[in-house]
Amino acid sequence: MAEEEHLKPPINLLKGWPNPNLLPVAQIKAASASALSDPDISTPGLLYGPDPGHQPLRQGIATWLSRFYEKHMKTAIIPERICITGGASQNLACVLQVFSDPVYTKFVWMVSPTYFRVCPIFEDNAFAGRLRSVPEDDEGIDVQFLRQRLSGVDQDTSSLIASGDDSQPFRISAHSHEALGNGDTKSHTLKGSQPWRKAYRHIIYAVPTFSNPSSRTMTLRRRHELVRIAREYDALVITDDVYDQLQWPSKQNANSSPNLEHALLPRLVDIDRWIDGGAERHGADGFGNVVSNASFSKIAAPGVRCGWAEGSESFIWGLSKWYDSLDIPSSLTTRPVHQAGLAVVISTNMYINYSGSSASGGAPSQAISTFITQLLSSGELEKHIYTTLQPTYARRYKSMMTAIERYLLPLEVALPQMDRDVVGGYFLWLELPKPLNADAIAQRAKAEENLIIGQGPLFAVYGDERKDLEQQVRVCFSWEAEENLSEGIQRLATVIRKMLRDPVSSSDSTVFRPSFPFGGC
16 A cells, blocks of 8 residues: 555556547537437438438548548548448457358458457457468568568468368368369358348458557558558458548647648558449459548547448448449449359349348448438538647647657657658557567556556467567557656657666566556557
8 A cells, every 4th residue: 555655647548538628529529419309300210211321421421531531532432332330349250250251261361459349359250260460661661571472372281281180270271272273162051141241262351541559651662562461462451541630740839730621641442442443344343452440439428339431332332232223333233243253143123132241230330320310411420520620630749759859869769751741640650779679568567656647469360470679669648648748758758768777687587567447549
């Protein structure tokens, strides 16, 4: 007890939540009152919703995104490219249920360091032991590394078959391998074939803009290269596009700010839509190779548990699994649909309603969708983003960066992509000077300074053995009280300074792991 009384007030630079003062309580209250007071809105909102989600919200999102990304689009986004989800995490699980197969889909390739909470979602979908890390450089994902690993997969599979190794999950027999090589996948997928889904050979996961945890933004060149690699190797790129609107100038005294009401870069799903003919190019199956996984958690409130997915019409149709003769995309009624090489022709006069989770329970977040529709149509959501979130997070970021420049850079702590004109998101990624160890730093920071940070190994892809994460930490500027951000960095500097003077304690192998009772981070 005496020891606890001498602890400094706690500061948490790990928690990746919005500060409660930034929650749009009044706006959500007004939006919910407006929706619930109109029976034409409240009645369908409180009943089961159509599988793709509340149509006015799909339209509202399409209109809003068309405006935000308009500099990078040839045509506006249509609502048929969007379905409503229960948030980015829930939708990731749904995407895997529909568009991956434990037998046919070989690996999940994850940009590393990664958002660590997605690893269990992939494992829940039978990919335990098949998560693979792909490093980043200053342009984002290392596409050369990824291409080399992808090109070696078939060779690795052949070696596995030849060795008769039964230790791997869902081992493919020589007969199955031969059949797959001939394009026959019908009897070699666990889930079987359906006209509304396909199994991709690989899954790639990334946070392209203001990444969690590294804060990096993937360059335009890398985005183009990644889409082309995905097409070449039959991969689905799942992008968490949750921080795109949270952007501001990086300079402390910027004389002229860019228009932050528009995206600086296209999303990968935008590039997949038009590059080299897009998803409907000759010889393609129409599903595309990118899905944008987005959420209102960062721009409205995490508790609304509502988000959206955007992809090709065929992809979104399959993801929501809701269609009849009037709703089948024309792209699927005029050509065969390929299930990983298996052609299935759909008749335009049939009625289908598969009993998946959406067919059983209707669209997720149906009632909340009506509230958010009001937020969008009234302009209150965009106003909240541009007049509250952007300037507040910019101020918080600059407060933390000023402290980093003053207290950490002199200790040879480094940050990635220091030359960007526009920054954003929730996090900053710090590289410690050698021989410091991130786990030891985190342990000492908690014990001596009552400071919680995110040590690099926490953000490792499950099963990854990369050692460089042991010299890196993540700090968050979104949650903690604004006046504590500089103090938190000063405390971290105190710990680093002590451990640089004491090399023995700096390599302490004791691992401190903070507890995470809730979501996010």
